Amino acid sequence: MKRLLTIAAAVGVAMSVGTTADAADRTVKIAGFGAMSGVVRSFGINTDAVMRAAAKAINDAGGVKLADGSMAPMEVSFDDDRCNAEEGISVVRRIASSDAVVGVGPTCSNVAEPLFGILQAKAGDEGDSGLQFPIFTDTAIKGGLAKISEWAFRNVPNESQMYQTLFEWLASEHPDAKSVYGGVEEDFAHSRFTWYKVMKTRSADAGYEVKGEAKWLLNDTNFTTQVRAMKRAGADVIAISAHPFTTCGVLKEMARQRVEYKVLVGLTSSSSLETLNGCAKQAEGIIIPTSFAPVNPDAVAAADAAAALGGSADLHSAAAWEIMMILKDVIETAGIQATADSVAADRRAIRDGLATLKTTKGLLGEITRTDEGEAVKPYVYVHAADGTWAVLHDPNT
Amino acid sequence: MADYWWDVIDPIQSVLDGMMFGSIYALIGIGFTLIFGVMHKINLAYAAASIGGAYASLVAFQILSAPALVVFLCAAAASGVIGYIVYICCFRFIPEHLPLATLMASVGMLILIDEVVVHATAGMPEPYPAMFDDVMIDISPFWIRGDLLMIFALSVVAMLILLYVLYRTRLGIATRAVAQQPSAAQLCGIGQQQTNAVTFVITGALGGLAGAMVGASVGILSPLLALPLTVKGLVVTVIGGLGSIPGAIVAGILVGGFENVFQYFRGVTERDIYVMLLLFVFLTFRPQGLFGRISTRD
Numbered sequence: 001m002k003r004l005l006t007i008a009a010a011v012g013v014a015m016s017v018g019t020t021a022d023a024a025d026r027t028v029k030i031a032g033f034g035a036m037s038g039v040v041r042s043f044g045i046n047t048d049a050v051m052r053a054a055a056k057a058i059n060d061a062g063g064v065k066l067a068d069g070s071m072a073p074m075e076v077s078f079d080d081d082r083c084n085a086e087e088g089i090s091v092v093r094r095i096a097s098s099d100a101v102v103g104v105g106p107t108c109s110n111v112a113e114p115l116f117g118i119l120q121a122k123a124g125d126e127g128d129s130g131l132q133f134p135i136f137t138d139t140a141i142k143g144g145l146a147k148i149s150e151w152a153f154r155n156v157p158n159e160s161q162m163y164q165t166l167f168e169w170l171a172s173e174h175p176d177a178k179s180v181y182g183g184v185e186e187d188f189a190h191s192r193f194t195w196y197k198v199m200k201t202r203s204a205d206a207g208y209e210v211k212g213e214a215k216w217l218l219n220d221t222n223f224t225t226q227v228r229a230m231k232r233a234g235a236d237v238i239a240i241s242a243h244p245f246t247t248c249g250v251l252k253e254m255a256r257q258r259v260e261y262k263v264l265v266g267l268t269s270s271s272s273l274e275t276l277n278g279c280a281k282q283a284e285g286i287i288i289p290t291s292f293a294p295v296n297p298d299a300v301a302a303a304d305a306a307a308a309l310g311g312s313a314d315l316h317s318a319a320a321w322e323i324m325m326i327l328k329d330v331i332e333t334a335g336i337q338a339t340a341d342s343v344a345a346d347r348r349a350i351r352d353g354l355a356t357l358k359t360t361k362g363l364l365g366e367i368t369r370t371d372e373g374e375a376v377k378p379y380v381y382v383h384a385a386d387g388t389w390a391v392l393h394d395p396n397t
Numbered sequence: 398m399a400d401y402w403w404d405v406i407d408p409i410q411s412v413l414d415g416m417m418f419g420s421i422y423a424l425i426g427i428g429f430t431l432i433f434g435v436m437h438k439i440n441l442a443y444a445a446a447s448i449g450g451a452y453a454s455l456v457a458f459q460i461l462s463a464p465a466l467v468v469f470l471c472a473a474a475a476s477g478v479i480g481y482i483v484y485i486c487c488f489r490f491i492p493e494h495l496p497l498a499t500l501m502a503s504v505g506m507l508i509l510i511d512e513v514v515v516h517a518t519a520g521m522p523e524p525y526p527a528m529f530d531d532v533m534i535d536i537s538p539f540w541i542r543g544d545l546l547m548i549f550a551l552s553v554v555a556m557l558i559l560l561y562v563l564y565r566t567r568l569g570i571a572t573r574a575v576a577q578q579p580s581a582a583q584l585c586g587i588g589q590q591q592t593n594a595v596t597f598v599i600t601g602a603l604g605g606l607a608g609a610m611v612g613a614s615v616g617i618l619s620p621l622l623a624l625p626l627t628v629k630g631l632v633v634t635v636i637g638g639l640g641s642i643p644g645a646i647v648a649g650i651l652v653g654g655f656e657n658v659f660q661y662f663r664g665v666t667e668r669d670i671y672v673m674l675l676l677f678v679f680l681t682f683r684p685q686g687l688f689g690r691i692s693t694r695d
Contacts, residue, residue, distance in 0.1 A: 277523070
């Protein structure tokens with residue numbers, strides 16, 4: 001009898017150890033991807049660092065609760081898509097064949113657009129053999145991309161709304177400024193879209209006379225002709241829709257040619273360390289709407305955590321922090337298994353969970369989610385002041 | 398001033414700006430053409446090495462706070478070293494009868510240098526020192542950028558020094574001898590490999606200066622610069638005439654001027670189309686370029 005009890009106890013202990021081991025072995029795998037090489041490498045570095053920082057914060061607090069009530073850690077990987085559409089699609093196909101339950105990326109809109117095209121357009125459509133893998137985008141900002149697939153979600157700011165309110169605010173703050181002249185990086189999708197579809201139209205809506213635009217290319221080095229045209233236009237507001245390298249080149253040329261203006265407006269992506277690193281003096285005073293600034297304890301904590309892992313939290317990478325927190329909530333609500341056999345079901349549960357969200361918590365406040373998988377994020381206007389980005393105005397207050 | 402005057406003044410001003418900037422293309426073109434002249438091979442890693450040298454000189458700027466002129470010289474020195482490495486890796490040990498192998502090796506080196514720069518800087522634009530960047534020389538109604546004028550002058554000085562070295566020194570004689578009659582040069586005791594290596598170092602230094610001038614003219618450095626400079630350098634080399642240094646100088650300034658004219662009249666999106674058309678016109682009607690000869694080597 002004693003021997004029987006010993007065996008029973010041993011079996012019981014073995015079973016309980018086995019159960020514990022199963023739970024401990026389970027991890028919620030989140031696959032990040034974006035540009036880790038090429039000239040936009042800094043975007044990938046920042047997103048990777050922010051995702052790892054967020055995962056560490058979640059894991060330090062116990063991890064993610066699974067369907068059976070056990071807690072599992074989040075595990076983050078990050079792949080390089082080189083800001084290249086073919087590479088991005090290849091990376092996501094590879095990730096989708098692993099046991100990752102959701103992808104976070106990409107960096108570039110020219111990757112996001114074709115990538116969303118290979119996803120199943122309507123969830124559950126058996127006639128559509130597209131990839132059934134949820135993707136939550138933090139950086140690719142070109143407007144309206146998430147509607148391509150019901151498996152695509154974005155947590156990027158709504159530039160149209162941001163610039164609309166910015167130009168309205170500028171009109172009230174600077175009533176003497178009546179005209180706008182643009183500067184646009186013609187060969188970059190985001191820059192083009194933001195000038196022609198957002199800044200130009202929104203400034204006109206706010207009552208400004210649009211006097212034209214100067215155009216240059218992403219790798220141009222000589223801006224004398226464009227800036228001369230800008231100077232001749234004599235506009236009160238100069239709005240530059242370009243990334244840091246050419247923004248700095250143009251700002252330096254504007255300083256040389258002594259272009260006079262009342263207000264300088266920049267592209268959302270330029271409210272980053274790169275711009276200050278490249279031309280803090282010439283960028284002084286430039287106003288940019290952004291969905292991230294370290295203006296409250298949560299945002300400061302996120303920025304510090306990212307910095308500790310070698311990244312910088314900006315409007316793009318900070319979105320990855322929010323995404324990780326949203327995913328934690330969705331996973332806990334949807335109740336995923338995180339086992340090798342449940343990958344497809346887990347992905348579907350996460351997709352469905354994301355699709356039902358109406359609001360989420362963001363670092364600057366509540367984020368509203370649209371039926372098309374897009375986000376309407378709170379934002380502030382920052383300006384370059386003494387070599388740093390300082391909050392100029394909070395339109396929510 | 399009446400508006401129609403601006404319609405006259407602006408294109409002329411654009412040409413002036415372009416020609417000034419074209420001196421940088423000339424420096425790059427000289428590098429391509431000198432290597433081609435000596436080895437009859439194209440080194441496609443040349444412009445990337447130039448930008449790599451300029452990036453290396455940032456150490457002097459950011460850590461040692463060296464003045465701009467010292468930074469430029471550091472760029473030339475660093476690029477000379479990179480030039481030697483390119484020679485060793487892509488040309489020295491590849492048999493001469495495999496020109497495609499050296500070409501592809503130099504393409505690989507271009508990408509490698511570019512990626513090393515990107516990884517070292519995370520692709521972030523880095524501020525680069527300039528001289529006289531706040532000086533504007535007003536020759537009403539025209540004006541000339543002080544920094545571009547300095548770049549133009551520095552480029553001319555560098556070209557004159559190079560021409561002096563080539564035509565007034567033993568090293569220059571050796572270089573020209575290897576370029577014209579490599580076998581005869583060897584029989585005369587001139588080390589072909591040594592001359593080739595020195596050519597790579599000299600052109601590398603010249604390229605480093607060009608890289609520094611690009612950085613100085615924009616005020617920042619970016620890895621984005623390597624590829625367009627490679628293309629412009631090749632265009633200048635072909636238009637000037639493969640192997641012709643005066644040709645590279647004239648073509649560099651011409652391409653810079655034409656580029657701005659095309660941009661002024663046809664816009665930035667069509668600019669490079671016309672530059673390439675210019676290249677095709679030369680390739681079709683004057684394949685030897687402005688100053689090149691059909692055949693210069695046995």
